[in-house]
Amino acid sequence: xxxxxxxxxxxxxxxxxxxxxxxxxxxxxxxxxxxxxxxxxxxxxxxxxxxxxxxxxxxxxxxxxxxxxxxxxxxxxxxxxxxxxxxxxxxxxxxxxxxxxxxxxxxxxxxxxxxxxxxxxxxxxxxxxxxxxxxxxxxxxxxxxxxxxxxxxxxxxxxxxxxxxxxxxxxxxxxxxxxxxxxxxxxxxxxxxxxxxxxxxxxxxxxxx
Numbered sequence: 001x002x003x004x005x006x007x008x009x010x011x012x013x014x015x016x017x018x019x020x021x022x023x024x025x026x027x028x029x030x031x032x033x034x035x036x037x038x039x040x041x042x043x044x045x046x047x048x049x050x051x052x053x054x055x056x057x058x059x060x061x062x063x064x065x066x067x068x069x070x071x072x073x074x075x076x077x078x079x080x081x082x083x084x085x086x087x088x089x090x091x092x093x094x095x096x097x098x099x100x101x102x103x104x105x106x107x108x109x110x111x112x113x114x115x116x117x118x119x120x121x122x123x124x125x126x127x128x129x130x131x132x133x134x135x136x137x138x139x140x141x142x143x144x145x146x147x148x149x150x151x152x153x154x155x156x157x158x159x160x161x162x163x164x165x166x167x168x169x170x171x172x173x174x175x176x177x178x179x180x181x182x183x184x185x186x187x188x189x190x191x192x193x194x195x196x197x198x199x200x201x202x203x204x205x206x207x208x209x
Contacts (some may be wrong), residue, residue, distance in 0.1 A: 019057050019067075020077050022047045027059075028069040031117045033123040035065065035132060067121065069139065072115040083149060091150070097159040098204045104150055105177070105200040109192050112182045119179050147173040154207060155182045161209050172206050 025046035029038040040061055044051040058064045071077050074085065087107045094100045122139065125132035151169040154160050160169055177199055185195055 015057075016077070018047075018049060018053065020071075022049060022054055022057060023064060023067050023071060023077075026064045027072070027118055030065060030121045031067065035061070035121050035129065040064075062135065065118075065122065065132075066135060068118050069115065069135070072118050073111055075110070075114060083146060088149075092153060097154055097157060097208050098200075100150075100153065101207075102200045103202050105196055105203065108177060108199075109196045112179060113192055116179060116183055116186070120183065123179075142168065142173055143178075147177065151207070159208050162206065164207070169207050171204060176206065178201060 022043060026038070026043045029042055029046055033042075038061070040054050041051050043064065044054045047054070054064070058067070074080070087103070091100050091103045091107075094103055096110055119139070123135050124138040125154075127133075148166065149169045151160075151166050151173060154169070155166050160166075182195060185198075190198075
């Protein structure tokens with residue numbers, strides 16, 4: 001079939017599998033032991049590769065953590081950006097704005113369930129590690145970009161509350177639909193389903209006319 005994307009084969013597939021094995025091993029160690037206490041040697045041992053292999057693929061520990069965060073965010077290592085995923089298309093195609101928010105939050109719940117442990121590592125390390133502070137800031141900017149896409153959708157529909165700007169609405173979404181709030185409520189015993197219901201309703205009430 002013309003234009004079909006063929007799966008990687010041979011050395012490319014092997015290299016990708018090795019890279020993913022390293023990332024998975026690193027994520028497990030980061031969550032269990034913390035960023036500062038995890039070494040590239042430990043990551044290599046857990047992944048079953050030579051430490052030189054880790055250096056070849058990632059150069060340093062920060063790059064490994066960044067990829068672990070990226071994979072956790074989208075759920076795989078396919079070269080498809082978060083905002084190009086099919087569920088985003090579903091959110092945009094849904095004509096009912098409250099339903100759009102519900103679809104967004106449902107996918108957000110799945111993302112937070114995957115990413116919360118590793119983002120806790122980044123947050124804690126950011127207090128003392130300048131590289132991790134930069135990583136945290138980058139992740140926050142990426143979140144702001146993604147949330148603004150949702151807000152702009154409602155603004156284009158004329159669905160935002162009267163007088164509410166895109167900037168204000170984006171700030172509200174960032175404050176409410178944050179990993180910090182998710183972690184606080186999870187620690188308080190909230191299930192993912194309860195968080196999803198509350199967040200969808202709260203965002204709809206806060207944003208929509």
